[in-house]
Amino acid sequence: MSAPSSSIESTLVENRVFEPTEATRKAARISGMDAYNALCAEAENDFEGFWAKRARETLTWSKPFTKVLDESNAPFYTWFEDGELNASYNCLDRHMGTPVENKTAIIFEADGGEVTKVTYKELLAKVSQFANALKARGVKKGDRVVIYMPMTIEGVVAMQACARIGATHSVVFGGFSAKALQERIQNASAVAVITANYQLRGGKELPLKSIVDEGIAMGGCECVKDVIVFQRTPTACNMVAGRDSYMHEVMASESTDCPAVMVGAEHPLFVLYTSGSTGTPKGVQHSTGGYLLWANLTMNWTFDLKDSDVFWCTADIGWITGHTYVAYGPLAAGATQIVFEGVPTYPNAGRFWQMIEKHKCSIFYTAPTAIRSLIKAAEGDEKVHPARSDLSSLRILGSVGEPINPEAWMWYYKHIGGERCPIVDTFWQTETGGHMITPLPGATPLVPGSCTLPLPGITAAIVDEAGMDVPNGAGGILVVKRPWPSMIRTIWGDPERFKKSYFPEELKGYYLAGDGAVRSPDRGYFRITGRIDDVLNVSGHRMGTMEIESALVGKTDLVAEAAVVGRPDDLTGEAIVAFVVLKRSRPTGDEAKAIAKVLRDWVGKEIGPIAKPKDIRFGDNLPKTRSGKIMRRLLRSIAKGEAITQDTSTLENPAILDQLSENN
Numbered sequence: 001m002s003a004p005s006s007s008i009e010s011t012l013v014e015n016r017v018f019e020p021t022e023a024t025r026k027a028a029r030i031s032g033m034d035a036y037n038a039l040c041a042e043a044e045n046d047f048e049g050f051w052a053k054r055a056r057e058t059l060t061w062s063k064p065f066t067k068v069l070d071e072s073n074a075p076f077y078t079w080f081e082d083g084e085l086n087a088s089y090n091c092l093d094r095h096m097g098t099p100v101e102n103k104t105a106i107i108f109e110a111d112g113g114e115v116t117k118v119t120y121k122e123l124l125a126k127v128s129q130f131a132n133a134l135k136a137r138g139v140k141k142g143d144r145v146v147i148y149m150p151m152t153i154e155g156v157v158a159m160q161a162c163a164r165i166g167a168t169h170s171v172v173f174g175g176f177s178a179k180a181l182q183e184r185i186q187n188a189s190a191v192a193v194i195t196a197n198y199q200l201r202g203g204k205e206l207p208l209k210s211i212v213d214e215g216i217a218m219g220g221c222e223c224v225k226d227v228i229v230f231q232r233t234p235t236a237c238n239m240v241a242g243r244d245s246y247m248h249e250v251m252a253s254e255s256t257d258c259p260a261v262m263v264g265a266e267h268p269l270f271v272l273y274t275s276g277s278t279g280t281p282k283g284v285q286h287s288t289g290g291y292l293l294w295a296n297l298t299m300n301w302t303f304d305l306k307d308s309d310v311f312w313c314t315a316d317i318g319w320i321t322g323h324t325y326v327a328y329g330p331l332a333a334g335a336t337q338i339v340f341e342g343v344p345t346y347p348n349a350g351r352f353w354q355m356i357e358k359h360k361c362s363i364f365y366t367a368p369t370a371i372r373s374l375i376k377a378a379e380g381d382e383k384v385h386p387a388r389s390d391l392s393s394l395r396i397l398g399s400v401g402e403p404i405n406p407e408a409w410m411w412y413y414k415h416i417g418g419e420r421c422p423i424v425d426t427f428w429q430t431e432t433g434g435h436m437i438t439p440l441p442g443a444t445p446l447v448p449g450s451c452t453l454p455l456p457g458i459t460a461a462i463v464d465e466a467g468m469d470v471p472n473g474a475g476g477i478l479v480v481k482r483p484w485p486s487m488i489r490t491i492w493g494d495p496e497r498f499k500k501s502y503f504p505e506e507l508k509g510y511y512l513a514g515d516g517a518v519r520s521p522d523r524g525y526f527r528i529t530g531r532i533d534d535v536l537n538v539s540g541h542r543m544g545t546m547e548i549e550s551a552l553v554g555k556t557d558l559v560a561e562a563a564v565v566g567r568p569d570d571l572t573g574e575a576i577v578a579f580v581v582l583k584r585s586r587p588t589g590d591e592a593k594a595i596a597k598v599l600r601d602w603v604g605k606e607i608g609p610i611a612k613p614k615d616i617r618f619g620d621n622l623p624k625t626r627s628g629k630i631m632r633r634l635l636r637s638i639a640k641g642e643a644i645t646q647d648t649s650t651l652e653n654p655a656i657l658d659q660l661s662e663n664n
């Protein structure tokens with residue numbers, strides 16, 4: 001564990017500062033830095049009182065809590081433990097009888113451009129009907145349900161319906177393979193899978209249901225009693241008698257009334273699998289009370305949500321961003337939001353900008369990778385340039401998932417935000433449940449490429465390997481010193497791994513984020529310098545190098561050994577590079593290309609297309625120390641095309657470096 005320092009310089013020389021405009025500041029909920037500082041001081045002076053007040057104001061409890069934070073079994077912290085509530089009630093029922101009742105909850109735009117809108121009242125009816133259908137199939141409080149669905153209203157309905165009856169959902173991104181799905185179903189012991197026959201992306205119909213069938217057929221999924229299929233397209237899919245049913249059919253006969261099941265604040269709302277540095281993906285378990293508090297609160301703090309806003313988070317519900325800022329946060333906060341099924345480049349790369357104009361989007365939240373690819377497209381084709389669209393409805397922009405480079409930040413600021421909209425560069429993780437370090441639009445002066453300052457009550461800090469604070473300007477390890485309401489509660493079924501991964505002993509009980517960071521000397525602003533473990537961030541998607549390595553060596557007829565590292569990529573942030581030793585002699589030329597394709601497709605099948613290595617290099621061996629340890633730092637240099645300056649004296653086989661540096 002060591003913090004990288006190579007990219008620190010650019011923070012130190014970045015001296016452009018963008019103050020909030022007078023109008024933005026005046027209209028904001030947290031207005032000016034004094035207001036921000038006052039909230040931070042309030043949290044510091046009375047930590048529990050601060051959170052208790054927010055939890056009472058922000059959420060509706062069926063049974064009020066009397067305890068706030070319990071640290072007696074650290075790091076298994078609990079929040080508001082004796083309180084009871086329901087997440088779906090807080091997202092839907094709570095708005096009934098208020099002006100939000102007839103407000104549009106979701107503006108759904110399909111891949112092909114068709115638009116469907118539902119009000120809060122209509123959404124409540126759908127969620128209730130589906131919740132009743134789940135109940136009728138025996139799904140009950142505490143059961144796990146896997147959701148493998150496209151971006152649709154029905155995807156949100158499925159999540160909300162689980163929450164409504166106290167079932168814990170586990171959403172698996174629709175790009176994951178049958179094997180990845182099977183592993184998650186098995187790990188969660190899911191009683192049901194909710195899916196769609198197909199998904200539509202970029203005009204193409206892609207199967208989902210057949211992947212569910214394939215995954216279940218791989219074995220170990222006897223726990224699944226029901227597969228419920230949303231019929232997204234008219235194309236038929238295979239239906240297994242006695243197990244499978246259509247969503248519209250099971251809903252048709254159900255009542256639109258389904259009282260929400262109240263659960264304890266610590267009841268697991270969901271488990272979401274994410275990549276770690278070792279082993280299989282971890283099931284990150286979130287609570288109901290603390291999580292929902294954070295989802296709602298950050299909608300109001302970070303996005304300064306107003307009743308008239310049209311909010312659009314482009315993340316898929318298969319990722320944490322789609323959980324907190326599509327399925328829960330906007331609904332809990334009573335917002336109107338856009339849910340988009342398709343891809344940003346179809347039918348052309350102006351799609352996002354055209355949709356902002358069409359739906360008068362006012363808060364737009366996306367990932368740096370999308371911005372970078374759309375910059376490239378706009379620069380190459382004037383017809384898809386954002387200047388072609390009326391973006392005057394925008395008032396706040398957001399960025400999430402990976403560091404945003406200052407050039408992309410400036411383009412976003414200028415061409416999308418018209419130099420008028422603050423950019424909230426939100427740093428957070430699957431484990432944190434919601435935003436942690438981010439500017440506040442009406443308060444924080446912005447510095448391109450910096451996520452600026454922690455939210456009030458978030459004790460983020462940068463420490464060295466012994467857990468000691470490092471001075472501003474020096475890079476180190478990002479930690480959070482005190483618990484916060486929406487933090488990960490445990491790793492599903494593996495509390496030991498939870499402790500080891502996130503609260504290593506040498507770090508004094510601090511939460512270890514897994515990222516390196518540095519604070520600027522002048523303002524103390526945070527800048528994330530990237531992961532310090534073996535996790536890659538490709539297009540804002542987390543991938544464990546070990547997962548990809550084990551997929552590669554799983555191709556037992558071909559592969560003897562594999563090592564995977566990341567290399568910086570202009571478009572995707574990081575790109576996956578695999579170094580492979582085959583069981584046969586080292587291939588070159590066309591043969592190497594053909595085998596690389598076989599391996600890429602194999603990884604696509606084992607994990608999903610997002611895990612396919614961009615570059616595969618073949619060697620007779622891998623660089624190893626005399627004790628047989630693969631020297632990954634050398635592989636990282638080779639992947640980047642850098643000259644090797646590191647000490648190679650401990651290397652068993654130095655000649656291998658030249659071979660791996662060649663592009664086969």
Ligand code: WTA
Nearest residue numbers: 400401402403425426427428429430528542
């Ligand atoms: C990275 C996504 C820099 C970081 C919400 C983190 C960021 C990982 C930012 C979590 C940001 C996320 N600036 N890096 N604004 N946001 N990251 O779990 O490396 O998919 O640890 O959650 O993404 O990815 P995850």
